[in-house]
Amino acid sequence: MINFKTIIRIIGILLLLETVMFLVCSGVSFYYRESDMLDFWKAGGITAGVGLLLAALGKGGERQLTRRDGYVLVSFAWVAFSLFGMLPFYIGRYIPDIANAFFETMSGFSSTGATILDDIESLPHGILFWRSMTQWIGGLGIIMFTIAVLPIFGVSGLQVFAAEASGPTHDKVHPRIGITAKWIWSIYAGITALLVGLLMLGGMDWFDSICHAFATTGTGGFSTKQASVAYYNSPYIEYVISIFMFISGINFTLLLLFVNRKFKKFIGNAELKFYFGSVVLFTAVIAIVLYYTSPMGMEESFRKSLFQVISLQTSTGFATDDYMQWTPVLWGLLTIIMLMGACAGSTTGGLKCIRMVILTKVSRNEFKHILHPNAILPVRINKQVISPSIVSTVLAFCFIYISIIVIGTLLMMAMGVGAEESMGCVISSIGNMGPGLGETGPAYSWNALPDAAKWLLSFLMLLGRLELFTVLLLFTPDFWKRN
């Protein structure tokens, strides 16, 4: 049966970790001498209190966690993190409404980047910093972060890690999961630090640089400006952010290979090739269309196209231009990109390129199979045969993904949201992108949506971030049966 005692204890400890994050933000408030410092202290006090209570309640449970416990723990940990993470927004009356506050926090932790705020610049620095930090922590994963900094999972780290990690297969770069997590986090932190430096060179102040770097490497998309990256109107910043969004969309174990100078393996990776190829193709097509259909010049068309394509494919959601003003066929292309997503094992959302690679190969094999009925046709990726069970998992994943989009869109429409907006919001939420279509596009916030829609979309964000199965499993009756 489910080991609730230990799960409660671990969630309690996680909340203490969140308290530490609040304290970091209150440091920022203190630096700017702003009033939100007290709100962070209040939120921290509540969170620490509940955390200690849970940790005490769960004392003395069996340390070992089963696979089942792993799924429960990860799902509940994410919900708990978001519930308590919204306290600073709510206590300080920056977002006075619970649905909105939860939505904003979940949007941050799931690194979606959709916002309900209509006047971002008016918020104090500490709150903005917390908003950006949620994306950075959530980008690589709360659990992954915990594995790297605290040895609280003991021997069960692997079970918990598997429930959070993205992609159909998980490569290990080191025999021990704790060290793997540390390596990946140091790469992540390294990229972020590099980006902060480059943005400051481009003329951003340090606060905006850090916040934008958090949002870029976490592929979240929260900006500290209402107009997003377009506010700076600087080609340098746009190019730098484009490049770093692209890097953050690469599988982090691959980046580790790159750092260890195993270039051959890095370049030869099938998923990376597909990712790079799709970025090049879509950027070129959109740039050409933009050049002929809009008043933009050649460089500008290329730059806007590159930024928007990478931003949506990596599920970041920064905007330098309102693509809803572009010719409608381009929205269609961008929707395809949103569905596809970048590489597994990165901070991005969407279906992930590795699944697209497997799907294309399976489909091609089907045609071959009709011509050669007796042929044995393996699906080979990076020269290794993918087992049929993984292929069927991928097929099921894609089916469920599409079904949820359809159901979600219908539910949204039932709540009175327009068809275009409904579809845009659902695809954007489940893929953790940020901007949607129509009235929910990059130029607007999502504040106008009904509360019920915000709860639904928050749920979809969690679903998308934990790659469906982890959360959906809890809704299957078999999961709770004793056998």
Added chain:
Amino acid sequence: MKIIIAGAGAVGTHLAKLLSREKQDIILMDDNEDKLSTLNSNFDLMTATASPTSIKGLKEVGVGEADLFIAVTPDESRNMTACMLANNLGAQKTVARIDNYEYLLPKNKEFFQKLGVDSLIYPEMLAAKEIVSSIRMSWVRQWWEFCGGALILIGTKMREKAEILNIPLHELGGPELPYHVVAIKRGSETLIPRGDDTIKLHDIVYFTTTRKYVPYIRKIAGKEDYADVRNVMIMGGSRIAVRTAQYVPDYMQVKIVDNDLNRCNRLTELLDDRTMIINGDGRDMDLLVEEGLKNTEAFVALTGNSETNILACLAAKRMGVSKTVAEVENIDYIGMAESLDIGTVINKKMIAASHIYQMMLDADVSNVKCLTFANADVAEFTVKAGSKITKHPVKDLGLPKGATIGGLIRQGEGVVVMGNTLIQPGDHVVVFCLNMMIKKIEKYFN
């Protein structure tokens, strides 16, 4: 410590699980992916689908940085080749599992080291040794010698006749007590006793003592009426059976029962006339009685099937055989077999794994044995001058709960450790502890 284990068979997987819990960096290699996939997703270790004898495969798992390379595939020559390759590619230390007694001879040690195979492990031989030592002392469940016999560990089950039941340990005797109770196994639980614990009926009690006092232990345990073993019957002509038959002392008469005629013929070639080979089903009681089961003091069941071994031992016990030994390869059955009154349980995997485990402990530790019954570890340390353990008498050291010092060897003489004993530099100390606590204990010695 980076450890590469080649071969995901019974020994390899057991070892990998054991060591991954110990926070070692484990890479398990096998060319069969099916054997690896469940381990990969359930344990904190890395697996690699590659042949252990492929140079490319070895390089890919980073054999150059490995501290220990362990080849435990079923095939002896493959293990040797893998170790030689690994050694030349930079592995610090290599261990190969073998199946040939010749290789173990001391004169060949240097030759194998030159080839790049540092240590050899022969699980069947280790198992045979354990069987023989357990039937030599039929009243003893476990017998283990430290430093060539200066100190002896004895595990025995308490029956009604025992003299030390239900008395708190600290009342058993003062500082002159010639033994020390290091562990008690009660049901499925192992405890390292403190002064106020008592010994109960049907406990298995582990004593440390010196050779001189072994008869005394036998007396207080109420085991004086146990007959010495002269006739041994072995069921199942496995490789361990062959080793056991070769290894028994000359005064014992061995009969091996196997129901495969070809195997019987092969056994006659492997063994000399001292051993009688009987073709028949070892589960057939009439056959066994006809072959003199009633005059047999020890019955050893070594078929490939753990359940058969357990049941056959129980049947033999009913027929009046005082000492039974069963090979149980399913680790989960060990506790059950023990509670069913089977004298000694042999597990090849655990014997081999604990043997390798001792190799990876720090160089100061010369001997670790995983007690299959007691779920406890036994480690032998040499005390360095200035280490923490020499500072206070044993009772004031504050050793963690679940650990005890069983005895020490000072200038070749075994000494039973009491609360007031002060440990001196140069002593060999024998420590007992639960659940791989050795790493914690090591701190006291460094």
